Amino acid sequence: MFGKKKKEEKMKELPIDEIQGMSRKGMTDHEIIKTLKSKGYSYEDIEKGMLQSVKNGVEEPAPERRRFEEFSAPPAPVQQDFQMSDMPEFDVVMPDEQQQSPELMMEELIESVMEDKVSKYEAEIKGLKETIDSLQNSIKAVEQKLSEAKSQPSESVNQEFTEQFEDLQARVGGLERAFKQFLPSLTRNIESLSKMIHEMKQKHPEPAYQ
Structure with a gap:
């Protein structure tokens, strides 16, 4: 019970304003997570805090959520499909270069x-x-x-x-x-x-x- 209570207090003390400030400074998700982890926050607490900052309208929801999930957990099938969808762009460029090379x-x-x-x-x-x-x-x-x-x-x-x-x-x-x-x-x-x-x-x- 004490451990659970401490965890809840830890979440309440999570500095949402600090997360937003670091994001405004141009820090990446990886840098923000590393900074918060060094202060003793767990990945679960950090994820919840970052989601809360997204809900406050400071960050864009889709990109931030996707980038954090890429760092904290293995990519979901939806992310793999999204990444693979980028590949045809390179396939379109490469033939032109190959035709010009001779x-x-x-x-x-x-x-x-x-x-x-x-x-x-x-x-x-x-x-x-x-x-x-x-x-x-x-x-x-x-x-x-x-x-x-x-x-x-x-x-x-x-x-x-x-x-x-x-x-x-x-x-x-x-x-x-x-x-x-x-x-x-x-x-x-x-x-x-x-x-x-x-x-x-x-x-x-x-x-x-x-």
Whole structure:
């Protein structure tokens, strides 16, 4: 009898205003229950107190009751049906993402291949341009020396020009070979990229619009 009397007194002393205040502060049901449990209230008393606060119109009845029941007891069949009813929303979204993913993958693949190829060819073209600029400067220097040597012809000057011409000839030959190797490689890679894009479009044709 004494235990029952103490329990009833405990329920009467339950601070409904405190529950409402914690809820207004944005505390979750779990946080409210944990706080009240630390003060010695049983789950049964806490549930009754929270239901009383709901009846006072501070909390929304359905959501609060459902969330508390999820914490204090195993979900009822009605709750399981409600939770399962949310699942079709995800089923509706997922097919769209799966339909878009091949197109996105194709675009990303093409972009990555193009970036890789372009960066390599940009480096090669830059090197060839630097070689051409260097050759042009060397030719201008030789032309300048030729114009100066006309007034003072000598054997040493002729020997110097011969060496410079041979050097220029070797450098031009190397540049010619580089172009012969570079251009076919560039052409083959462009053809390969074009073929790859064409094959991808055939596998993933664009939708027909009416």
